[in-house]
Amino acid sequence: MDKFGKAVNYADGALSFIDCGNAMERDPLEAKSPYTMYSETVELIRYAMRLKNFASHSATVAEKKLAVLCNRCLSLLYLRMFHLKKDHAVKYSRSLMEYFKNSAKTSHQAPSPWRTNGKVNGTPSPLSLSPSPASSVGGGAGGGSGGAPGSSGSVAIPQRIHHMAASHVNITNNILRSYEHWETADRLASDSQEFFQELDSAMEPLSQQSSMTELVRYIRQGLHWLRSEAHLL
């Protein structure tokens, strides 16, 4: 069997894993977490996609279709993983925002006129609009243009914050990856519009609101058609 056939088989196997993860979400007594199940499924699909670069310019049309299906799978898996841990991320995010706000000793930013927490003092004027701290911090760091003092040194942070930041990065990485794979799939699908239009009519089109059940049904049908076209049935 060639690498394409192998990858199709692995992708099909991954669907069974997603089915399991989906069932595990409804069974709180399950020892293994659905998050772990989905995370391992991601690794299996990545493994299949490393067999050959199915998304490269030299890939065949069938290989690109497979890459689209795999990228949609990865996108919705990452999205589901994000949702499973979202509440943790919200909790960590609050603590980290609080920590970074306090640790930012630089006070050259004018407060927004509407940040009055609780007591309201008069009417805000649209003329007094000023950059809010959130947007300034969000865009300032990392680019090296901010000229923050001592940016080459090091900072001591509580171990608790360090752990929380590591977890936060891991959880939010899922949503970033999800968008990335969704966009990759969109880009690659433009080469096989007819195939995916037919698949969309045969099944429900996939969206970022699709359930794991809908994902599995859609991808399974797509793989079936791919096998059929490649005479792998």
Place this chain on the structure above:
Amino acid sequence: MDKFGKAVNYADGALSFIDCGNAMERDPLEAKSPYTMYSETVELIRYAMRLKNFASHSATVAEKKLAVLCNRCLSLLYLRMFHLKKDHAVKYSRSLMEYFKNSAKTSHQAPSPWRTNGKVNGTPSPLSLSPSPASSVGGGAGGGSGGAPGSSGSVAIPQRIHHMAASHVNITNNILRSYEHWETADRLASDSQEFFQELDSAMEPLSQQSSMTELVRYIRQGLHWLRSEAHLL
């Protein structure tokens, strides 16, 4: 004018700001960033919502409808802000993941059989499934159950990482807030199903894929109906 009327006016004003931000997105010569414009709009809506707790149990039906509209607005504004900075977040996320991976000296986790980066050694067996590092880290910290050594001390991290983590938290906070406000709106809307069904038929129903233009048109219509019902026209 009562607080409800005032809040409706502020919300309406916020729509004009969103229109401006939307136009700014298409004009690269604009001095002010659309991100800042949206961020200030968020503050204005928050200000309006602080005039009175429109989402509380004692709020009137009309007040809850206003809270739904405001929460939808906030959700899609946060989502748009996230998208405007997503590329930064992806870059920071990669660097931070790398940093935290290297800083995690604890090596008690078995590597997943499929994490072979590049060279592929044999076929993965579903039987050898093991928890992947991502899921363990994602769920472990913050809860205090992990028993990480020295979690009460402090860690020295490069200033660059500290800045990057602060920016990352700020950008990803947008997506977390977006989901939070979307869910709040869904919850509150269940008390006024008929109103929102009619609004959905009159306009296109809002979704997390709605554009800023669609958002403004939808909310403007909703506010118009609210004013009309409250004889504020």
